[in-house]
Amino acid sequence: MSETKDKPKPKQGRDATGDDRRLNMIEAINDALDVAMGRDENVVVFGEDVGYFGGVFRCTAGLQEKYGKSRAFDTPISECGIIAAAIGMGAYGLRPVPEIQFADYIYPGYDQIISEAARIRYRSAGEYNVPMTVRTPFGGGIFGGQTHSQSPESLFTHASGIKTVIPATPYDAKGLLISCIEDNDPVIFFEPKRIYNGPFDGFFDRPVQNWKSHPDSVVPEGHYSIPLGKARLVTEGDQLTVLTYGTMVHVAKAVLEEKGIEADILDLRTLVPLDIEAVEKSVKKTGKCMIVHEATRTSGFGAELSALVQERCFYHLEAPIARVTGFDTPYPHSLEWAFFPGPVRIGAALDKILKD
Amino acid sequence: MADRPKRNADGKNQPHLTLHVPEPSYRPDADDVDFSAIEIPEAGAQSRPDEACDPEETHGLCTDLIRVLGDDNRAHGPWDPKLDPDTLREMLHHFALVRAFDERMFRGQRQGKTSFYMKCTGEEATSISTAMALQPDDMVFPSYRQQGVLIVRGYPLIEMINQIYSNSGDKLKGRQLPIMYSSREHSFFSISGNLATQTPQAVGWAMASAIKNDTRIAATWVGEGSTAEGDFHAACTFASVYQAPVILNVINNQWAISSFSGFAGGEQATFASRAIGYGLAGLRVDGNDPLACYAAEKWAADRARTNAGPTLIEFFTYRAEGHSTSDDPSGYRSAQEREAWPLGDPVVRLKNHLIELGEWDEERQAEMDLKAAEKVKKDTKEAEKNGILGHGMHQPFHTMFEDVFEEEPWHLREQNEQSQAERDKKYPDGVPH
Numbered sequence: 001m002s003e004t005k006d007k008p009k010p011k012q013g014r015d016a017t018g019d020d021r022r023l024n025m026i027e028a029i030n031d032a033l034d035v036a037m038g039r040d041e042n043v044v045v046f047g048e049d050v051g052y053f054g055g056v057f058r059c060t061a062g063l064q065e066k067y068g069k070s071r072a073f074d075t076p077i078s079e080c081g082i083i084a085a086a087i088g089m090g091a092y093g094l095r096p097v098p099e100i101q102f103a104d105y106i107y108p109g110y111d112q113i114i115s116e117a118a119r120i121r122y123r124s125a126g127e128y129n130v131p132m133t134v135r136t137p138f139g140g141g142i143f144g145g146q147t148h149s150q151s152p153e154s155l156f157t158h159a160s161g162i163k164t165v166i167p168a169t170p171y172d173a174k175g176l177l178i179s180c181i182e183d184n185d186p187v188i189f190f191e192p193k194r195i196y197n198g199p200f201d202g203f204f205d206r207p208v209q210n211w212k213s214h215p216d217s218v219v220p221e222g223h224y225s226i227p228l229g230k231a232r233l234v235t236e237g238d239q240l241t242v243l244t245y246g247t248m249v250h251v252a253k254a255v256l257e258e259k260g261i262e263a264d265i266l267d268l269r270t271l272v273p274l275d276i277e278a279v280e281k282s283v284k285k286t287g288k289c290m291i292v293h294e295a296t297r298t299s300g301f302g303a304e305l306s307a308l309v310q311e312r313c314f315y316h317l318e319a320p321i322a323r324v325t326g327f328d329t330p331y332p333h334s335l336e337w338a339f340f341p342g343p344v345r346i347g348a349a350l351d352k353i354l355k356d
Numbered sequence: 357m358a359d360r361p362k363r364n365a366d367g368k369n370q371p372h373l374t375l376h377v378p379e380p381s382y383r384p385d386a387d388d389v390d391f392s393a394i395e396i397p398e399a400g401a402q403s404r405p406d407e408a409c410d411p412e413e414t415h416g417l418c419t420d421l422i423r424v425l426g427d428d429n430r431a432h433g434p435w436d437p438k439l440d441p442d443t444l445r446e447m448l449h450h451f452a453l454v455r456a457f458d459e460r461m462f463r464g465q466r467q468g469k470t471s472f473y474m475k476c477t478g479e480e481a482t483s484i485s486t487a488m489a490l491q492p493d494d495m496v497f498p499s500y501r502q503q504g505v506l507i508v509r510g511y512p513l514i515e516m517i518n519q520i521y522s523n524s525g526d527k528l529k530g531r532q533l534p535i536m537y538s539s540r541e542h543s544f545f546s547i548s549g550n551l552a553t554q555t556p557q558a559v560g561w562a563m564a565s566a567i568k569n570d571t572r573i574a575a576t577w578v579g580e581g582s583t584a585e586g587d588f589h590a591a592c593t594f595a596s597v598y599q600a601p602v603i604l605n606v607i608n609n610q611w612a613i614s615s616f617s618g619f620a621g622g623e624q625a626t627f628a629s630r631a632i633g634y635g636l637a638g639l640r641v642d643g644n645d646p647l648a649c650y651a652a653e654k655w656a657a658d659r660a661r662t663n664a665g666p667t668l669i670e671f672f673t674y675r676a677e678g679h680s681t682s683d684d685p686s687g688y689r690s691a692q693e694r695e696a697w698p699l700g701d702p703v704v705r706l707k708n709h710l711i712e713l714g715e716w717d718e719e720r721q722a723e724m725d726l727k728a729a730e731k732v733k734k735d736t737k738e739a740e741k742n743g744i745l746g747h748g749m750h751q752p753f754h755t756m757f758e759d760v761f762e763e764e765p766w767h768l769r770e771q772n773e774q775s776q777a778e779r780d781k782k783y784p785d786g787v788p789h
Contacts, residue, residue, distance in 0.1 A: 076593050081591070081594045084590060084591075085560030088497075088556070088563070089567075091545060091561055092495075092560075096560075111553065115548065115550040116550065121759050121762070123528065124528065125529050125759055127527075127539070127540040128545065129762070276767075
């Protein structure tokens with residue numbers, strides 16, 4: 001169930017003014033890696049540009065200096081090799097945290113993830129397991145074009161044996177990443193790079209926000225974790241349920257606020273295993289369900305969500321389940337805002353679902 | 357001045373391009389198999405550089421063929437590992453056991469006791485002799501034709517048979533295709549059906565051992581056909597970049613199911629010579645020479661264990677039987693090839709060596725073979741008490757849902773219940789055995 005109410009109180013941070021410590025998502029991820037590496041010397045971090053340079057998004061900055069080259073290091077440009085090395089390290093007993101620079105480039109490592117990492121516990125009847133967390137920036141809204149914008153989460157949720165986790169706030173990013181690293185199953189940790197620096201609300205023509213003014217950028221120091229498989233109730237309301245994750249949590253919230261709609265927005269946080277209880281409880285309360293994701297529509301994770309809601313909440317539904325997604329095209333460069341499931345597309349879906 | 361090219365029909369004076377599609381020397385109708393074109397150097401003629409040498413010093417060995425046992429059945433040259441007769445007899449015993457095992461399991465498949473089997477006939481030295489050169493806790497990442505490693509490490513035959521029969525004693529709970537063994541206790545990594553994936557994993561394991569300042573090394577085996585996979589390139593690159601304590605064993609048995617080694621690039625260069633481009637030490641070894649196989653693996657193990665770097669070894673051998681029980685090699689190669697193969701049979705070569713040393717004789721060999729067959733027969737009967745494939749004594753249905761994750765999530769719990777309800781409906785009086 002929702003974690004909102006039992007969230008641990010953030011400790012007083014190191015901000016000179018005495019305010020709570022506020023981090024953006026990059027800093028929160030960096031902090032999570034630092035905490036995990038500090039607690040367990042079996043945690044190793046590696047990937048392209050991850051070591052000396054600290055990552056193209058700065059998520060691993062300072063780790064090599066602090067923990068040494070054998071704990072945080074650069075790799076050849078080979079996603080297959082990166083994932084395979086992590087699997088071998090996992091079999092040895094390490095807790096590898098490989099980075100794939102963009103989710104769009106995870107496919108050369110896909111066979112190693114799907115055929116190997118996801119299956120090793122099963123095929124060896126538990127003799128071997130791969131406690132690996134693959135971190136990878138994903139999602140669009142940054143003019144990344146076809147190969148810096150994709151959201152391939154459904155390619156992973158479809159494979160048995162792998163967990164898929166997506167944070168939407170700095171607080172969650174740290175707590176969820178620590179949980180992933182400590183989890184004994186392989187996890188794909190998708191980082192919505194559009195909201196690395198601020199909670200993008202989908203209104204691309206307005207000034208960009210940063211995390212400092214957002215309540216969920218208060219990130220406690222030290223160790224804390226958020227359980228996998230638990231959704232977060234972002235807002236509460238009776239008019240409908242919105243199932244979403246990543247960047248789209250903020251977009252959906254902003255659109256609902258603009259339109260004065262009161263809804264349960266569920267930030268799913270973990271796609272597999274899904275918090276089905278939270279989904280069921282909310283949809284049965286509201287009777288209406290809208291699913292929002294950036295990924296393309298056909299066979300996207302929204303299709304699974306829609307099917308589950310239909311199967312479990314059929315007699316409570318008062319309107320067809322709405323899916324607001326990217327279009328079934330490769331991610332375009334110049335036509336980004338026509339592709340992105342932003343306020344206009346969400347607004348139209350809301351008008352339709354709330355008509356009655 | 358060169359002749360001007362002839363004009364083509366289209367009036368251009370450029371030659372038309374043609375695609376080269378490799379073709380093996382012999383097909384099923386060939387009754388003139390002649391491998392004399394394969395260069396077989398004199399045993400003992402190859403130099404043996406220091407284990408800590410620069411990779412460049414091994415370049416000559418990447419195109420040569422390291423051999424120890426000569427036609428005179430004696431050991432020659434600097435690669436002679438000088439094994440004592442007891443160790444040689446132990447090796448011969450492992451050969452006898454794996455050969456008897458392969459025979460019986462193949463027959464078991466033909467009798468319908470299991471769905472599938474793969475022999476390693478002719479390639480025994482590439483797993484048994486090599487595994488004997490490693491420490492028992494060195495981690496191995498095998499392909500599907502290294503059952504010899506398990507034999508060397510004393511993995512119980514009964515466990516192997518339980519796995520092959522997917523019976524109630526199968527430690528892998530009937531989840532894996534026969535021969536895809538796994539034994540953490542024997543430092544034997546879980547075998548995957550996806551080719552070459554184990555090679556960069558072995559490098560990762562070796563990197564982990566180095567990260568933790570351990571003393572153990574890793575070894576992986578891959579067929580020459582699978583070296584064409586991208587994973588093999590990743591393995592070579594990572595091994596080289598991080599100087600990982602790993603041995604990359606390439607078993608060049610000439611055939612990848614029906615395609616000959618030319619389709620993996622073997623026509624233009626030896627597989628050992630791949631090492632040169634990656635800056636790895638490389639060795640090319642007579643894979644049917646048990647002493648050479650042992651010596652090369654030991655050299656590479658010593659090199660890895662002393663932080664001197666990884667090694668790629670090509671074992672030049674011949675897949676004497678079909679690819680698997682599902683394969684009929686008479687559909688693509690000459691039946692004469694096996695007899696004509698110039699490097700002989702590893703088992704016979706080791707036996708003759710021991711006889712030449714005065715440490716063995718045909719009577720003792722016959723007795724050993726008989727005992728090996730009896731041991732396999734006895735263990736097979738014992739394993740069959742746990743059932744054979746499809747005869748009811750499999751794992752309980754609910755185990756299908758275990759070990760997907762460490763803990764069973766809700767959706768698998770629901771599917772588990774659904775599965776149980778299906779069984780209860782079909783068999784209201786309980787599932788028959």
